Amino acid sequence: MTSTRTLMRRAALAATATAAALVLAACGGNGSDTGSGTGSGSRTSASASADTTAEAHNDQDVAFAQGMIPHHQQALEMAGMAATQASSAQVKDLASRIEKAQDPEIRTMSGWLESWGEDVPSSMPGMDHSGGHSGGSDGSDMPGMMDTEDMDKLKKASGEDFDTMFLTMMIEHHEGAVEMAGTEKEQGRYGPAKKLADAVITAQTAEIAEMNKLLGKG
Known part of the structure; x- marks a missing residue:
C-alpha cells in the first residue's frame, strides 16, 4: 500500500x-x-x-535522529567535564575528540528533522535528563543514557576517580549509541542517516576499545 x-x-x-x-x-x-x-x-x-x-525517509529515520540528538548531547555534557575534572591527558584528548565528532552530527540530524517537518529535541536535554524528543519520554530510557544520579556523581568526581568513572560510563554510553545506530542501519530508509549510523558504529566501536585499554581491560 x-x-x-x-x-x-x-x-x-x-x-x-x-x-x-x-x-x-x-x-x-x-x-x-x-x-x-x-x-x-x-x-x-x-x-x-x-x-x-x-x-526518502521513514519513521525509523525520524526516531533515530530524535533519539540520537539527546544521546549525543549527553555525551557532550560528559566530555565537557573532562577539561577541568580529568587527570589523564589521554582522557582529556578522548573527550575533546568526542566533542569534535558529535557536535557536527547533532547539527546534521537537526537539519534533517527540520526539513522533514519533525520536532527537533531541545538544546540540552542531557542537563535535566527529561528526554526532549517527541513524546516526552525520559531520555534515560534510551540505550546507554545515564540517569540523573550517575551524572551527579560524575559532576562531583575529579582526578583519577573521574577518569575511571568517565571511561566506564562513556563505554556504556557508546555501546547504547552503537545499538541505536545498528537499528537505523537495519530499518532506516534515508541514505544519509544510514551512512551516519555506519560512521557512529565504526568510530564509537573503536573508542570503546580505546577506553577499555585505558581502564586496563584491553
Missing part, C-alpha cells in the same frame, strides 16, 4: 512539474517578464527537491 501511494504521489508530482514547465515556457516567450519566469522555475525545482527528500 505504501509503495502504491508513493508511486501515485511521484506520478502526481511529475505531472505537476510538467504542467509548470509548460506554463514557464509560455511565460518565457514574453520578453518583459523573463526574470519573473526564471524565479518561478527555481521555486518549482526547489519545491520538487524538498518533496523528494521528504519521501
